[in-house]
Amino acid sequence: xxxxxxxxxxxxxxxxxxxxxxxxxxxxxxxxxxxxxxxxxxxxxxxxxxxxxxxxxxxxxxxxxxxxxxxxxxxxxxxxxxxxxxxxxxxxxxxxxxxxxxxxxxxxxxxxxxxxxxxxxxxxxxxxxxxxxxxxxxxxxxxxxxxxxxxxxxxxxxxxxxxxxxxxxxxxxxxxxxxxxxxxxxxxxxxxxxxxxxxxxxxxxxxxxxxxxxxxxxxxxxxxxxxxxxxxxxxxxxxxxxxxxxxxxxxxxxxxxxxxxxxxxxxxxxxxxxxxxxxxxxxxxxxxxxxxxxxxxxxxxxxxxxxxxxxxxxxxxxxxxxxxxxxxxxxxxxxxxxxxxxxxxxxxxxxxxxxxxxxxxxxxxxxxxxxxxxxxxxxxxxxxxxxxxxxxxxxxxxxxxxxxxxxxxxxxxxxxxxxxxxxxxxxxxxxxxxxxxxxxxxxxxxxxxxxxxxxxxxxxxxxxxxxxxxxxxxxxxxxxxxxxxxxxxxxxxxxxxxx
Amino acid sequence: xxxxxxxxxxxxxxxxxxxxxxxxxxxxxxxxxxxxxxxxxxxxxxxxxxxxxxxxxxxxxxxxxxxxxxxxxxxxxxxxxxxxxxxxxxxxxxxxxxxxxxxxxxxxxxxxxxxxxxxxxxxxxxxxxxxxxxxxxxxxxxxxxxxxxxxxxxxxxxxxxxxxxxxxxxxxxxxxxxxxxxxxxxxxxxxxxxxxxxxxxxxxxxxxxxxxxxxxxxxxxxxxxxxxxxxxxxxxxxxxxxxxxxxxxxxxxxxxxxxxxxxxxxxxxxxxxxxxxxxxxxxxxxxxxxxxxxxxxxxxxxxxxxxxxxxxxxxxxxxxxxxxxxx
Numbered sequence: 001x002x003x004x005x006x007x008x009x010x011x012x013x014x015x016x017x018x019x020x021x022x023x024x025x026x027x028x029x030x031x032x033x034x035x036x037x038x039x040x041x042x043x044x045x046x047x048x049x050x051x052x053x054x055x056x057x058x059x060x061x062x063x064x065x066x067x068x069x070x071x072x073x074x075x076x077x078x079x080x081x082x083x084x085x086x087x088x089x090x091x092x093x094x095x096x097x098x099x100x101x102x103x104x105x106x107x108x109x110x111x112x113x114x115x116x117x118x119x120x121x122x123x124x125x126x127x128x129x130x131x132x133x134x135x136x137x138x139x140x141x142x143x144x145x146x147x148x149x150x151x152x153x154x155x156x157x158x159x160x161x162x163x164x165x166x167x168x169x170x171x172x173x174x175x176x177x178x179x180x181x182x183x184x185x186x187x188x189x190x191x192x193x194x195x196x197x198x199x200x201x202x203x204x205x206x207x208x209x210x211x212x213x214x215x216x217x218x219x220x221x222x223x224x225x226x227x228x229x230x231x232x233x234x235x236x237x238x239x240x241x242x243x244x245x246x247x248x249x250x251x252x253x254x255x256x257x258x259x260x261x262x263x264x265x266x267x268x269x270x271x272x273x274x275x276x277x278x279x280x281x282x283x284x285x286x287x288x289x290x291x292x293x294x295x296x297x298x299x300x301x302x303x304x305x306x307x308x309x310x311x312x313x314x315x316x317x318x319x320x321x322x323x324x325x326x327x328x329x330x331x332x333x334x335x336x337x338x339x340x341x342x343x344x345x346x347x348x349x350x351x352x353x354x355x356x357x358x359x360x361x362x363x364x365x366x367x368x369x370x371x372x373x374x375x376x377x378x379x380x381x382x383x384x385x386x387x388x389x390x391x392x393x394x395x396x397x398x399x400x401x402x403x404x405x406x407x408x409x410x411x412x413x414x415x416x417x418x419x420x421x422x423x424x425x426x427x428x429x430x431x432x433x434x435x436x437x438x439x440x441x442x443x444x445x446x447x448x449x450x451x452x453x454x455x456x457x458x459x460x461x462x463x464x465x466x467x468x469x470x471x472x473x474x475x476x477x478x479x480x481x482x483x484x485x486x487x488x489x490x491x492x493x494x495x496x497x498x499x
Numbered sequence: 500x501x502x503x504x505x506x507x508x509x510x511x512x513x514x515x516x517x518x519x520x521x522x523x524x525x526x527x528x529x530x531x532x533x534x535x536x537x538x539x540x541x542x543x544x545x546x547x548x549x550x551x552x553x554x555x556x557x558x559x560x561x562x563x564x565x566x567x568x569x570x571x572x573x574x575x576x577x578x579x580x581x582x583x584x585x586x587x588x589x590x591x592x593x594x595x596x597x598x599x600x601x602x603x604x605x606x607x608x609x610x611x612x613x614x615x616x617x618x619x620x621x622x623x624x625x626x627x628x629x630x631x632x633x634x635x636x637x638x639x640x641x642x643x644x645x646x647x648x649x650x651x652x653x654x655x656x657x658x659x660x661x662x663x664x665x666x667x668x669x670x671x672x673x674x675x676x677x678x679x680x681x682x683x684x685x686x687x688x689x690x691x692x693x694x695x696x697x698x699x700x701x702x703x704x705x706x707x708x709x710x711x712x713x714x715x716x717x718x719x720x721x722x723x724x725x726x727x728x729x730x731x732x733x734x735x736x737x738x739x740x741x742x743x744x745x746x747x748x749x750x751x752x753x754x755x756x757x758x759x760x761x762x763x764x765x766x767x768x769x770x771x772x773x774x775x776x777x778x779x780x781x782x783x784x785x786x787x788x789x790x791x792x793x794x795x796x797x798x799x800x801x802x803x804x805x806x807x808x809x810x811x812x813x814x815x816x817x818x819x820x821x822x823x824x825x826x
Contacts, residue, residue: 143700184571187685189661190606191571198578198610202570339541345694447687454684455655455700 003133003355010355014363019062022055023360026063027367030070033087035078035379039394040087041071042326042436043215046207047397049334050404057338058353062360064334068327069121069310069361072270073368076113076303077379080106084225089270089306092278096291096298107376109299111238112248114372116304120256121365124311127260128318129358132347136319139344144451145462149472151445154266154322156476158434160483161268169434170480172425176438177445179204186447187454199410206333206440208402208415210326213432215398216419219391221426238373244296251281251297255304262305263312266324269433273309274302311361317342318354321444326436333440527587527766531562534756535591537576539569542688543709543792544592544754547623550786555777566591572660574601574609581611585761587770590619595753595806599813600662604821613810617762618802620774621755623787624795625707627668627726628734632696633719635703640724640743643703644672647679655701656681657692665705667816668726668750674819675745696720707752708733712791726750733791753795753809755802771798 013019033044045067052060075090080097093113100109142150159169182193183203194200240248255277262273281301282291291298316322321343323329335342340350347354372379402415425432456462464470536548548565556563568576568591576591577598583589593616601609629640637643647654658665666683673680684701686692689710695701697719712733714720722737726748730739740748756774758767777783778796787794797805 140694141698143695143698184574186687187661188606189572189574189601189604191608196608198575201578202575339539341690345690349690451684451686454682457652457682 003129006351006355007129007359009352010357010359011362013058013352013356014062014359019059019356019360020363022059022063023066023364024367026066027070027364027371029063030067030072031074031368031371031379032382033067034071034074034076034090035382036390036394040214040218040327041068041075042210042330043218043398044071045327045330046210046333047215047394047401049207049330049337050401052334053404057340058356060334060338061331061340061353061357062364064331065314065357065360066364066367068331069307069364070368071327072307072310073114073117073372074379075306076117076299077110077376078383080109080113080299081380081383087270089274089309090303091271092274092302093299095278096293096295099292099294100296100299103294105294107238108240108244108296110376111373112240112244112296112300113303114369114376115240116248116252116255116300117307117372118365118369119252120259120304120306120308121311121368122362123256124260124263124308125358125361125365128311128315128361131264132315132319132358135315136344136347139320140348142344142468143466144448144455145466145469146472148445148448148452149463149469149476150320150322151441151448153472153476153479154316154324155434155438155441155445156479157266157268158324158437160479161265161272164429166480166483168430172431173434173438176435177442179209179435180439180442181446186443187450199408203443204414204439205405205411206329206436207405208411209418209439210330210333210436211398211402212415212418212420213422213425213436214326215394216415217422217426219394220419220423222387223391238376240296247295247297248300251277251301252304254280255301256308259305259308259310260312263309263324264315266316266322268309269325270306270309270327273305277301277305307365311365314358314361318358319344319347321346323437323440326433329436329440527769528559528561530588531564532556532559532587532770533564533566533589533591535566535568535576535580535589537568537573537580537592537594540567543623543625543707543752543790544594546790547754547787547792548592550783550790551622551774551777554780554783555774558773558776572601572663573597574607577601577616578610580757580759581615583759585617585759585763587758587762587766590756590758590770592754593618593757593806595755595809596664596667596813597662597752599810600667600817603810603814603817604662613806615760616757617760617767618806619756619758619767619798620771620778621753621795621797621802621805622774622778623709623752623754623792625709625752625754625793626731627664627705627750627752628708628711628731628737629668629672629703629705629723629726630696630711630715630720631703631723632699633721635721637703637723638721640738640740640745643723644676644679647681648676651678651680652682654681654703655684657684657686657695657701657704659686659688659692659706661685662817662820664707664750664752666820667813668705668748670816670819671726671748671750672745675748693720708793709791731793733793753805755797 029048033039033041045064048067052063071087072089075085075087076093079085079090079093080101083094083098085091085094097109100106155173159173182200184201185192191201258277259273262268278298278301281297282288313324313328316324317328323332332342399412402411405411452462534548534552536545538544552563552565568579573594580591601607602613631637656669669681669683689706692704692706696704708731715722722734725731725734725737725739727739728741775796775798
C-alpha cells in the first residue's frame with residue numbers, strides 16, 4: 001500500500017483553498033449542466049474548458065473532473081421532476097423517479113439519489129486508489145505495439161457495445177478515425193486533407209467538435225420537443241423513511257458493484273450500468289410489480305450505478321489513457337491542452353497531479369452531497385426558466401467557448417458545422433460516441449502502429465510475436481465477432497444507443 | 500484642380516507616413532510585444548522564453564508576452580510568424596535546424612522560407628547527446644559503432660521526430676562510419692524516448708543535453724557522447740565526438756529569436772540590444788543554468804551567418820534522408 005502517502009499528499013494539495021474552490025466551482029457547474037436538459041456532460045465540459053485556461057493544470061483538471069461527475073448528480077433532478085433526463089445516464093431514473101414525484105415523494109427520490117450517488121462515488125474512488133497504481137505499473141511495460149492493440153480493443157469495445165447496429169457503429173468509428181487524420185502527419189510531417197488551409201494543419205480540435213456534436217445538436221433536438229410540465233414538490237422529506245432505507249441499502253450496494261465493474265470496460269457508456277442495475281433490482285425483488293410505479297429501489301440502484309461508473313471510468317483513463325466515454329474524451333482533450341498525456345507515464349511523471357486529482361474526487365463527492373441534499377430546491381427552480389432563454393444562453397456560451405480556445409473564428413465554424421452534422425446523425429439514429437472516441441484515439445493509434453513498424457523495420461509480425469499484444473488483438477477480434485453475432489447480453493444491446 | 504487635389508492628398512499621406520514612421524521608431528514599443536514559441540507550454544524552448552521575457556520586459560518598458568503556438572512540429576507557429584506585420588510587436592523563436600528542415604522538406608508544403616525571418620538574437624545552443632539505459636551493453640560510442648557495423652540496421656535508435664536535429668545526427672554518424680547503420684524509430688519528444696528506452700523497446704536515443712541531465716545524474720541512463728566541439732558544462736565527464744575522432748558529427752538544437760521579414764533595422768537593433776542585456780543578466784544566467792540550458796548569445800552578422808550555415812548543413816542531410824527513403 002505504497003500509494004497511501006501519495007494519497008495523503010494529494011489530500012493536502014487538494015484541500016488548499018484554491019483547489020477547494022476549483023472543486024466547488026466544478027461541482028456547481030456540473031450540477032447545473034446536469035439540471036439543464038439541453039446540455040449534456042460532454043458538451044458542458046467542452047464549453048467550460050476555456051474558463052479553466054488561466055488556471056494551473058492541477059486546478060484546471062480538478063475543476064473539469066468535478067464538472068464531469070457533478071453532471072451525474074444533477075441529471076437526476078429533471079428526471080424526477082419533469083420526466084426528462086438532464087443527461088443520458090438518468091434516463092432510467094425517470095421511470096420510478098417521476099412516479100414518486102407524482103405521488104408527492106419527489107423529495108425522497110432526490111434524497112436517495114444523492115445519498116446513493118455519494119456512496120457509489122466514494123466506494124468507486126476507494127477502489128480506484130487500490131486498482132490504479134498496480135495497473136499503471138503493469139501498463140508501463142507496454143511498448144508501442146501493445147498500446148496499438150489496447151487502443152484498437154478500446155475502439156472495438158465502443159463499436160461493439162455502444163450501438164444497436166454494429167455496422168453503424170463501425171462506420172462512425174471509421175469516420176472518427178478519418179477526421180482524426182486531418183492535419184499534419186504525426187510521423188512524416190506532411191499535411192493531409194488540409195487543402196492548403198492553414199487552420200486545418202493542426203487538425204480539427206476535439207473541443208469544438210464535441211461542442212457541436214453534443215451541445216448545438218442537443219439544443220436543436222430539444223427545441224423540437226414539447227414543453228414538459230414541472231412537478232412542484234415539497235423538499236421537506238428528503239431523507240428516506242426507515243422502511244424505504246431498508247429497501248434501498250441493498251440496491252445501493254449492488255448498484256455500486258455493477259457501476260464500478262462496468263466502468264472499468266472502455267466503451268460501455270454511462271447508460272448501460274444504470275439499465276443493468278435497474279434490471280438486477282427488478283429481478284431479485286420480491287415485489288417486482290412495484291417497479292414503474294414509484295419503487296425507491298428503482299431510483300437508488302441506477303443513480304448509484306451511474307456515479308460508481310463515472311468514478312470507475314477514471315481507472316482506464318488515468319492508467320491506460322483510454323477514454324471510455326465522450327465526456328472523458330473531452331477531459332482527455334483538456335489534459336492534452338495542459339501538456340499532460342494521460343496514461344501510465346503520468347503516474348510516474350506527475351504523481352503529485354494524479355493523486356491531487358484523485359483526492360479531489362473524494363472531496364468533490366462530499367461537496368456534491370451537500371449541494372444536492374439541502375439545496376436541491378434551489379436547483380429545481382432553474383427548471384422554471386423557459387427553455388427559449390436557456391437555449392440562447394447555451395448557444396452563446398458555445399460560441400464564446402469555441403472562439404476563446406485559440407481566438408479563432410475557424411473553430412466556431414467547425415463547431416456549427418458539427419452541430420448540424422450531429423443533429424442529422426441523431427435523426428438517423430447513428431451513434432456519436434464511436435465517432436468522438438475514434439477522433440481522440442486516432443492520432444495515438446496511428447502513431448503507435450507506425451512506431452511499431454519502425455521498430456520492426458516494416459515487419460507486421462511484431463504484432464503477433466509479442467504475447468501481450470497478440471492477446472489484446474485476439475480480445476478485440478472476439479468483441480467484434482461477438483457483436484456481429486449478437487452475443488452480447490440483450491440489455492446491453494437494447495439500451496439507448498446515444499450517450 | 501482634381502490633379503492638384505490628388506497631389507496634395509498624396510503629399511499629405513507621404514508626410515504622415517514619414518513622420519509617423521520616425522515617431523514610431525523613436526517610441527517603440529508603445530504596447531506589449533508578443534514573443535511566440537512554436538511549441539506547447541512547458542517545453543525547453545518555452546522555459547527559456549519565459550525566463551528571458553520576464554527580464555527583458557523590465558528593460559523594454561512594455562510587457563513581453565509569451566504566446567505558445569504549438570502544433571505540427573513548429574510549423575503552425577512559424578507559418579503564423581511569417582504572416583505577421585513586421586513592426587517588431589510580434590517576434591518569435593526559431594529552432595535550428597527544425598525551422599530549416601520544415602522549409603527543406605517538400606512534403607511539408609511550408610508556405611514560408613528561411614528568408615521570411617530576420618534573425619535577432621540567439622539564446623540557447625543545446626548540443627546533441629547519444630544515451631542508453633544504464634544497464635545497456637554499450638558503454639562507449641565505440642561499443643555502439645562496433646555493434647552497428649556487426650549487425651547493420653538492427654539497433655533501434657530513437658529520434659525526437661522526423662528531420663529533427665536528432666534525426667540529422669544519426670545520419671551524421673552513419674556518414675562518418677560507413678556501414679554502421681541504425682534502425683531509426685521516430686518518437687515524439689524526450690518523454691516518449693525515455694519511456695521506450697526504459698521499456699526496452701528502443702536501444703539507443705539521440706537527444707539534447709538539456710533534456711537528459713537530471714536522468715544522467717540520477718544514474719538511470721548513461722550518456723555515451725556529446726555531439727559538440729567542447730565538453731558540456733552540465734556533463735563534464737562525457738567525451739565529445741571531436742575528442743573521439745568524429746569531428747563531422749556535430750549537432751545541436753539552437754534556439755533564438757527572430758521576427759517577420761521587413762522589421763525596420765532600428766527596431767531589430769533595439770530588440771537585440773534589450774534582449775542581449777536581459778540574457779547577460781545574472782538572473783537569466785542562473786535560471787538557465789538550473790534548467791540545464793546552455794546559453795550562447797549570438798547577434799547581428801554572427802547569428803545571420805550561423806542561420807545560413809545551419810541551413811546549408813540541414814539541406815545536405817535532409818536531401819540525403821529523402822534519398823535513403825526512396826531506396
